[in-house]
Amino acid sequence: MATAHSRAAARLTMSPAVILLLGWMLIPLVMTLYFSFLRYNLLMPGTEEFIGTLNYQYFLTDPAFFSALFNTLALVGGVLVLTIAGGIGLALLLDQPFWGRGIVRLLVIAPFFVMPTVSALVWKNMLMNPVNGLFAAIAKGLGLQPFDFLAEAPLSSIILIVTWQWLPFATLILLTALQSLDRERLEAAEMDGAGALDRFLHIILPHLARAMTVVTLIQTIFLLSVFAEILVTTNGGPGTATTNITYLVYAQSLLQFDVGGGSAGGIVAVVLANIVAVFLMRMIGRNLDI
């Protein structure tokens, strides 16, 4: 089928996308790489000089670096676990027949359409604020001490906000996958006396494996660079409790205007992202025959 002619055509049709992305990746990357070896502060033009790997030394020995690394992984992992578990639950629920299914479905997918900045602002101010927020009002109504989410459990709070945003996406993908499940198989299993748990573990879950992989891949891509939610709610704090790698690079390059240090951080982040990417691709390879 693949003649020489169509191979040439394939290369031709592929090239615009590849060239564009290559340019988008390489040009800034090369500039960033170059900047990362300079002393380059935006606020002090004219003092640029080559300083070797000094920027990297400072970035990697920054006391915030390891906590940022940990926070990044905790954020990605936490949100993935919660959205996939919650998504499976919601998919199973929405798959049942019940009254008003269409409307409930609309309610459940709504958070996906909310911009991250807005959802962070709303959660921070109107829900989680320990004095004027709704959660505090509920706690007070129950006679409890209001819980100060963003100070007492900052990372968990951010995981909660991000989970809220991505839960609809996971639910939709998992629900579509669930609906493609062969009902007869389930019924046959039920006839054979398999309990609900058995059917879930041995038929439904394996069937959803591919969908779970897809959710993992897509969400990881977006979750590695979670930024607006942190900037709006905690500014990476208190301390470095919610600083992820993206935020750390932001702090270097746009709070301190240290382009050199920020670039070194950017390169480190690229390397880390690629490690995650390789790891993910391996996983995808097993589960998704592309």
Add this chain to the structure above:
Amino acid sequence: MKRALSLIGAAVAAFLGSSAQAETLSIATVNNGDMIRMQKLSEHFNKAHPDITLNWVTLEENVLRQRVTTDIAAKGGQYDILTIGTYEVPIWTKQKWLMPLTKLGANYDVEDLLPSIRSGLTTDGTLYAAPFYGESSMVMYRKDLFEKAGLTMPEAPTWAFVSDAARKLTDKKAEVYGICLRGKAGWGENMAFLSAMANSFGASWFDMTWKPQFNTDPWKQTLTTYLGLMKDAGPPGASSNGFNENLALFQSGKCAMWIDATVAASFVSNPAQSKVADKVGYALAPDTGLGKRSNWLWAWNLAIPASSKKGDAAQAFISWATSKEYLDLVAKEEGWANVPPGTRTSLYTNPEYRKAAPFADLTLKSIQAADPQHPTVQPVPYTGVQFVAIPEFQGIGTAVGQAFSAALAGQTTADQALQTAQTLATREMTKAGYIK
């Protein structure tokens, strides 16, 4: 007669102006109440200058700072008028990024600008940014609560008195907290307050050889006083409270005392916004008897990038927005209490303003008490009260702010926070080449 003349003048100016090319000015500003009011009132400017169209970019403070700094340093040229703080002006002037404001007009009366504010914006006798409003910090307190507790606030309280009163006034059941202070990390947030507080305890950011001073006793006293006070008498969630959050708390009647920017006085005493408008008293920021009070000095200023090709139009706007006439305009439209404070001497001698703004006197005293040239008890190599006027400060200040905010959230102790701050600051100052 005079009025008729000025009308004719305006008409002529308008005519001359409209014969020139129509110009569009992009104005980047911060989303504070006074700036939003300026945006609303700018139709008056448009009437006098129909040839100038204004495009407003209103952003939250941190976003604004990042956007305008990137723009000016990379010479992006996206804005014609920038709203910048007292911190940026001397640094940017030194880089020759700002246009000298020499065409503000004959009526502008530069001499009328408050000396302590003006000196920070002037280099070699030339003004590089015009102050839109200026502020120091002071104590705002609830007279009713003080009276009920049998306490009297002196005009110039000490930290010992404030701490004691705060603890006595706290009634957590009734959601009344003795004192609300900034805790949100950021060099312009908690560090503005804490640096100024540290000055009154005899601490400083650096010694004469640029060595960070967080391992000294005065800093330890500052931080332990602050943390102890906030633990016993502060509101919950203090580590994410900045100016705005505290303002909302105070306005809804939840703070007995609040030490913050003097501009807040007009918001807390405005019955339209504040539940406690008629119960607010004012006092100078506290001290410890060492000769420095814990009040800062800040102004939001309008400036023009040196590369701007619309300098004349931009100066016309700046001259309008920072003039005495603008103050009169705000007074006419919104009342004297809403006039942007802290920039002009004439405002503080205006009897109408003094009547409408019971906080006028203390605002002026606070501004005059701040000395950016000699901010600390011990001599230091830098200027700036609640900041250090070097480019690296934003980064260091914010990182140290994070450490202190973590201590406030209870994640670390005061000693650990100070240790972290010392290490961080030393690292950055070494990297930047201050410490050899």
Add this chain to the structure above:
Amino acid sequence: MARAATNRRMLVVTLIAWAVGIVIFFPILWTVLTSFKTESEAVATPPTFLAFHWTLENYSEVQQRSDYFLHFWNSVVISVGSTLLGLLVAVPAAWSMAFVPGKRTRDVLMWMLSTKMLPPVGVLIPIYLLFRDFGLLDSRIGLVIVLTLINLPIIVWMLFTYFREIPGEILEASRMDGAGLKEEILFVLLPMAVPGIASTLLLNIILAWNEAFWTLNLSASQSAPLTAFIASYSSPEGLFYAKLSAASTMAVAPILVLGWFSQKQLVRGLTFGAVK
């Protein structure tokens, strides 16, 4: 008997599902409600749910402060423009990946996705400098280009997984009939792939609409979309919950309504190859 059991079961499921749905939707509902309150009612304790004095003053105040329609229009242009441009580039690429797969197709696709993992903050300054030199700062074109590039990998992947479900024989048959490459893609492939394309289009409009880093950093006044509009409402002075809610509602409502109305189309192709 069995029917009654089914009904009871359905009632229970209905109750649970509605409860969950309302909990998930609640933050949005609360924001919309608050946007109709006065500032002091917005922070009242205990909070009022429906029995408050409904007002539109927040909306008029927000509109007075910032030209909502300019930002709205910018958002529309940028999100639709970048999605269409992205489709234009991605359709041919996805065609070749789906129908003329080579040894490295998989690697190319994975590489494309991996470009999305680069943290944008790391490359802001270089991009900013390039934009300045090409005069693209604060222009809609510039934002369309950037958003096209950052969403291109997702577009390619979605189209690819959808195209793959289409039997290659049909395309081959058209080729036999003498259709050129252009005809093959335009008249044979695309009509068959309408559901997948619609879904890709919708998802990317949503992603572009909500993208807040590049749109905020590369725009000033002329091209600023709703993400920049909302940035001026994060913590202004004083009580601001009601105004924030109004601005949030205005920023989110268009895309939420679009998403709801096109929900079926959005979901149909949203499988990323997860469904066999």
